[in-house]
Amino acid sequence: MMRYGKRVMSVMLSLALLGTSVSLTGCGSSKKAENGELNLFIWTEYVPDSVISDFEKEYGIKVNVSTFSSNEDMLAKVKSEDEGTYDIVQPSDYMVESMIKQGMLEKLDQDALTNLSNIGKQYLDPSYDPGNVYSVPYQGGVAAIGVNTDKVKTDIKGYKDLFDGSLKGQIVALDDYRAVIGMTERSMGLSMNETDKSQLSKVSDKLLTLKDNIAVYDSDSPKSSLISGDCNVSYCWAAEIALAMEENSAIKIVFPEEGAYKFIDNWAISKGAKNFDNAMKFINYMCDDKVAGKVIEEFPYLNVNEKAVAANKDYSENEAKNIPADVFEKGEFVTNLDTDTLKVYNDMWNKLKN
Amino acid sequence: MISMTKKRFREKTLPAAIMVGPVTLWLILLVAVPLIYILVMSFCSIDEFYNVTFHFTVDNYKHLADASYIKIYVQSLVIALLTTVICILVAYPFTYIIARTKSRFKSLLYMLVIIPFWTNSLIRIYGWKSFLGTSGWLNSVLMKLHIISQPLDLLFKQGTTVFGMVYCLFPFMVLPLYTAIGKLDSTLLEASSDLGAKGWKTFLTVVLPLTASGIFSGCIMVFIPCLGYFFVSNILGGGNSDVIGNLIERQFKSGNNWPLGAALSIILIVITLVLVKLYQKTGGDMDSLGV
Amino acid sequence: MGRKARLRTKSVFGKILCGIVYIVLFLPIAVVVVNSFNATTSKPYLTWKGFTFDWYFKLFDNTSLLTAFGNTMIIALVTTILATIIGTLGAIGMYKYKFKGKSVIDGLLYIPVVIPEIVMGISLLTVFAKVSIPRGMLTLIIAHVTFCVPYVIFNVRARLSGYDISIEEASMDLGANRFRTFWEVTLPVLKPGITAGALLAFTLSIDDVIISYFVNGNTMTYPLQVMASIKSGVAPDVNALSSLILVGTIIFVILTQGNLFKKKMS
Secondary structure, three states, X not given: OHHHHHHXXXXXXXXXXXXXXXXXXXXXXXXXXXXXXXXXXXXOOOOOHHHHHHHHHHHOOEEEEEEEOOHHHHHHHHHHOOOOOOOEEOOEHHHHHHHHHOOOEEOOOHHHOOOHHHEOHHHOOOOOOHHHOOEEEEEEEEEEEXXXXXXXXXXXXOHHHHHOHHHOOOEEEOOOHHHHHHHHHHHOOOOOOOOOHHHHHHHHHHHXXXXXXXXXXXXXOHHHHXXXXXXXXXXXXXXXXXHHHHHOOOEEEEOOOOOOEEEEEEEEEEOOOOOHHHHHHHHHHHOOHHHHHHXXXXXXXXXXXXXXXXXXXXXXXXXXXXXXXXXXXXXXXXXXXXXXXXXXXXXXXXXXHO | OHHHHHHHHHHHHHHHHHHHHHHHHHHHHHHHHHHHHHHHHOOOEEOOOOOEEOOOOOHHHHXXXXXXXXXXXXXXXXXXXXXXHHHHHHHXXXXXXXXXXXXXXXXXXXXXXXXXXXXXXXXXXXXXXXXXXXXXXXXXXXXXXXXXXXXXXXXXXXXXXXXXXHHHHHHHHHHHHHHHHHOOOHHHHHHHHHOOOOHHHHHHHHHHHHHHHHHHHXXXXXXXXXXXXXXXXXXXXXXXXOOHHHHHHHHHXXXXXXXXXXXXXXXXXXXXXXXXXXXXXXXXXXXXXXX | OHHHHHHHXXXXXXXXXXXXXXHHHHHHHHHHHHHOOEOOOOOOOOOOOOEOOHHHHHHHHOHHHXXXXXXXXXXXXXXXXXXXXXXXXXXXXXXXXXXXXXXXXXXXXXXXXXXXXXXXXXXXXXXXXXXXXXXXXXXXXXXXXXXXXXXXHHHHHHHHOOOOOHHHHHHHHOOOOHHHHHHHHHHHHHHHHHHHHHHHHHHHHHHOOHHHXXXXXXXXXXXXXXXXXXXXXXXXXXXXXXXXXXXXXXXXXXXXXXXXXXXXXX
């Protein structure tokens, strides 16, 4: 008995030593910071590691990266952590607006943003942050429709076609109530941010006709279901469809004629940031066209850096990645709902999913 | 008199304090306090930025009595019940064999149940997803062998969720059963068959009652987590077979209504307490939970 | 004769059943291992593009993944040790002594087992933030110990239920002091329960995602890294690390196996 325990203990101890040494080599490889630190709180899989390490080398700033996978996660965590835990956050459009109203963001130092001219005019001075006082756009996109043309013969032109009875059990949709309800609203000619109760009850009825068509709700990797053939139609971000198109040439992208759900993710500095100047350096660095060029090579999202886009032909000619200006123009941002409407939306979503 | 209290202190109070003190403190600070926090939150409401505001209301609970929510509670209970029944039916004979085998690999057989759980559970669930998918391993092999001509549609069903739950929670049924069956006295079984009892009769009158405690604690350990394992129904069920955990997760994440999520958590805790009470009523031994 | 044949079919059925159970338990892991040799480099990593060892080399360039793994091991070990000590002492104390509020503590024990992890994660984060404990390794360990202690206690208690306190008295009558009695009499009797509890605590700790997500601050753990990578499909280097962990586990079992064989003889 005793021997057994001793052996277990010795194995555990050696595991501990192994673990410690592994983590120490991990820490040891990151060099010393000459010019302080920078704490990023960004989306998972959204900023190339190489770009961050280049920034570290160039400016001698040690960058710590934490990631989140939804705006709400980010907000909850920023609120519960001490002020100044994160220097840079990466909220989407509607979240920028909400964070500004709650006084959670610092005003940017406009003079430090020397590279802002690289950003396309259509992305600047947005409705959620007039004059870009608090935020600088990074990447964006729209929720489009991906179709496997080998399997689906009906002609899909817009969101309304997703309700067609022939698509029973064939759709993979974003697991996001604003995206799915918003899509339904657009298909009925309403705004994605509709608050009128009588209209919403019609939306709720319409939504139930979608129920049988959706096989999977997946926000993490909807492309997987499309590529594997588990689903033949996807309602998801254009970037996901772009990746699926690379795997299977039968997959095509359709931008909805009703006007798509669009989003822009932004750089912003959180209130009480301890490394404000470093954060400004980083944001300006990300607006550099060469840096944006590296981002374009790695990620299939709509890049707002016009100069970088123009320099990369493969990217700029791929409409699933570089979303056409008129499509983006016609799209709609989601906005924050009042709490009563929020409840109505949540209840609709519950009914749809069960 | 004084020496009496001193002695009492040295022999009873001090060792008791040393032994029970740390766990008591830990539980009060890190379990009771957060729990009270959740309870308070469930009676709060949210402001225009969806922040929790301390303004007493029972609206959250009223809201949760709606038919669409009750449907999900029922669905969760059905999924949990199915999972538990399947776990018993598979785990009982399995555990009986590995717990009573005379093989020299007995301990190894036991370890083999635990080893898979040292690989990250998300990765394993994803493994199942790519195994069962339309172009997954299973369908590819079956089609190569010409057993089927069209790929089987196995994913994103309620059954897939139940399967995933059974997979995740199986060891929680095996562990208490292993303990209970391991304690069985062979001589008792021999005595029963010596007295002429047939195999089935011995099982029903001797083995089953003696191992019932293991079954009951296994049931609790499988049933309750089932109500909360939202990631299984997300990945394998495709979001089509929600359990209460999905509802809670949604309110805390995208739904933005923390007080409602807190109220749902309280409902889940109440369901749990009811089940645990039932378990105690059936003579269940609280101490064997989690073994 | 008939009975013998029945017994034989019974044992064949039993073997088939056990075989199926073990296959099902290990099947998704086989998927993981095979995918770790997939030569594909395009994002969802689903299509098979040939056999390669590349990911096992690339894995060692992925410092963030390795650091996260190291953190997970440290957290799991410290958690296991702390939870085992606190839990074992608590279980024995609660078994031996009667005191006020015991039933309350008893009830509190079941809460971490049944409370949804997300609720526990958020409430713990709020508590940590309120008393401003910096989030990171420390808070991760505290949180993990919190959900592991009950499991240790349940396991130790299961062992205690057949425990006769009079052997402790006998030991003390023979002149052993309280500490020596605890170390040489009480502990060895409870050892199987303690080992089982520690094993379970270790297993729960290395696999935790949801609670860790809330209390980690800037410290990444291996499951959190996995969760982040799932967005682009589980990357082959994550599969490679998982396979290595599996190999490590098997080595662990083999190292302790000599005793595993012996155990059944006693």
